[in-house]
Amino acid sequence: MIAVGLKDVAMLPQWASHKEGERLAYLHDRIIGLLKPDELTEWRAALERAKVKGTFFISEPYHCAVGIKPGKG
Numbered sequence: 001m002i003a004v005g006l007k008d009v010a011m012l013p014q015w016a017s018h019k020e021g022e023r024l025a026y027l028h029d030r031i032i033g034l035l036k037p038d039e040l041t042e043w044r045a046a047l048e049r050a051k052v053k054g055t056f057f058i059s060e061p062y063h064c065a066v067g068i069k070p071g072k073g
Contacts, residue, residue, distance in 0.1 A: 006067030017059040
């Protein structure tokens with residue numbers, strides 16, 4: 001971003017949290033695909049408890065950068 005001329009560049013990690021939608025379903029599927037059978041049983045029980053309480057969500061990190069394009073003249 002600096003190399004292309006942006007000023008006051010700020011780069012920082014961010015988190016996205018998902019309580020519903022396609023991204024949540026995608027992340028959920030990725031998680032269960034990595035679990036062993038005993039872990040999957042535990043995951044499903046915890047998932048049901050969280051759904052009943054309304055506390056289920058998945059968060060994921062991503063990188064964010066912003067900068068200012070200098071004005072002309």
